[in-house]
Amino acid sequence: xxxxKDFVKVWCDGCYDMVHFGHANSLRxxxxxxDYLIVGVHTDAEITKHKGPPxxxxxxxxxxxxxxxxxxxxxxxxxxxxxxxxxDKYGCDFCVHGDDITMTADGQDTYKEVKEAGRYREVQxxxxxxxxxxxxxxxxxxxxxxxxxxxxxxxxxxxxxxFSDGKPPEPGxxxxxxxxxxxxxxxxxxxxxxxxxxxxDYLIVGLHTDPVVNRYKGSNYPIMNLHERVLSVLACKYxxxxxxxxxxxxxxxxxxxxxxxxxxxxxxPAAPDDDGSDPYEYxxxxxxxxxxSSGNDMTTEKIVDRIIKNHKEF
Ligand code: CTP
Ligand code: C5P
Numbered sequence: 001x002x003x004x005k006d007f008v009k010v011w012c013d014g015c016y017d018m019v020h021f022g023h024a025n026s027l028r029x030x031x032x033x034x035d036y037l038i039v040g041v042h043t044d045a046e047i048t049k050h051k052g053p054p055x056x057x058x059x060x061x062x063x064x065x066x067x068x069x070x071x072x073x074x075x076x077x078x079x080x081x082x083x084x085x086x087x088d089k090y091g092c093d094f095c096v097h098g099d100d101i102t103m104t105a106d107g108q109d110t111y112k113e114v115k116e117a118g119r120y121r122e123v124q125x126x127x128x129x130x131x132x133x134x135x136x137x138x139x140x141x142x143x144x145x146x147x148x149x150x151x152x153x154x155x156x157x158x159x160x161x162x163f164s165d166g167k168p169p170e171p172g173x174x175x176x177x178x179x180x181x182x183x184x185x186x187x188x189x190x191x192x193x194x195x196x197x198x199x200x201d202y203l204i205v206g207l208h209t210d211p212v213v214n215r216y217k218g219s220n221y222p223i224m225n226l227h228e229r230v231l232s233v234l235a236c237k238y239x240x241x242x243x244x245x246x247x248x249x250x251x252x253x254x255x256x257x258x259x260x261x262x263x264x265x266x267x268x269p270a271a272p273d274d275d276g277s278d279p280y281e282y283x284x285x286x287x288x289x290x291x292x293s294s295g296n297d298m299t300t301e302k303i304v305d306r307i308i309k310n311h312k313e314f
Contacts, residue, residue: 008034011092013078015047017054018134018303019064019185021163021228022126024235028162029123030096031070038090039071040078050080050105055131055306060187067190069165069237081110084117098125128153134184134223138307141220155227163234165241169202169259177260179206179246179279181213181300183222185232188266188298195292196264197238204258205233206246216271223300249279255288263289268299 012030016023016039031037041062047054054061058076066074079086081104082095095114099122102110114120128151137151169175178196182189182205197203207229213222224232230242247254250263263283273279283289 005093007036009036009038009090009092010034011038011040011082011087011090011095012097013040013042013075013082013095014097015051015054016041016061016065017047017056018131019061019068020129020131020134021231021235022129023065024068024070024163024231025126025159026096026098026123027065027068027070028235030121031072033096033121033123034093036072037070038073038075038092039065040075040082040086041065042080043077046077046080053310055303055310056187063187064190067194067237068235080104081108082114084113084119087114087119094119094121096121096123098123100125126153129228135307135311137223138304139311141223141304151225151228153225153228155231160230160234163231167240169240173202174200174261175202175204175259176200177204177206177250177254177258177263178265179208179243179248179250180265181208181217181222182229182233183213183217183224183300184303185224185229185236186298186300186303188294188296190236190238191296192266192292192294193236193238195294199262199264199290199292202240203238204241204243204260205239206243206250206254207233208248209245212248215274221300223304249273249277249281250283252282255283255286260288264292265289267291267293 010030010033012027027037027039044054044058062074062076065071075090087095095111097111104110111120176196176199193203207226210222210226226245230244233239233242263280265280270279280289
């Protein structure tokens, strides 16, 4: 249908509250249908009116969407109902949404107008992940035994390939290494990765396995399993590569293998390794370690607290 157009602009919109890799995957598919992707994100007031208050405020939500690597532009405060006037205003050819129905407070399909005009395309929702599902997992945290496998998402190598850039560092690139849990990937992580990336050209993120994260976080952490955390981090535009199941301590082998120029950690405390040692002992010893402030005090635990508090209010 767009065979004659040489530049296709695509529109997506939504709440993008607690952004997860399901959202990222829909934006990836949308971008593949054209050349330029504009994402409209609703205000807190608009979301509150139609489906109740969001967990993250609009500034946080705008920032999270802007950092997804398939997004070219974010329109702040986009209307809840998608009109032809909005598509025309931003020069978009059509609107893309997942294959679920979105309703307004009074039961109208929010995409009725663009559907009738033939300016609507559908992409497949990612099965096994949603905000509701994540909230459910957080509420289960109150149980005090570690249970693995509460995720219903089925990770495949194909999904990892679709999310990955697959680009090795260019000759002369300065390689930065950071490691962590990156559970429920949030604005604090995002600000941290943005700052870390500024110290080099190629950013590698090491993700610890679920049992390792559970050892130092306790309770039922992590909320997202390793495969899910891999996709969330890969969707971030500052990230070049991910180590799937990185050793807790940054070893000489790892630094040599990836030719790491600098290892960075944020201002949050790093728990000691099994034997009580500092996980950054080696990079510190060779003068390749730096603490970088994200300037953001968001943590996974704070999100969980917000959810549990919100839940009690309803
Ligand atoms: N989306 C998706 N796969 C998911 C979750 C969301 O493809 N597992 C898509 C939606 O279909 C929509 C876009 O992400 O096109 C953003 O919509 P938003 O209103 O933020 O998402 P919700 O459908 O409310 O997502 P969730 O239930 O996770 O909050
Ligand atoms: O806690 P987690 O292992 O997910 O943190 C990953 C990295 O992000 C760590 O270096 C941590 O210090 C950093 N971070 C940050 N600011 C936040 C949250 C995390 O700098 N608000």
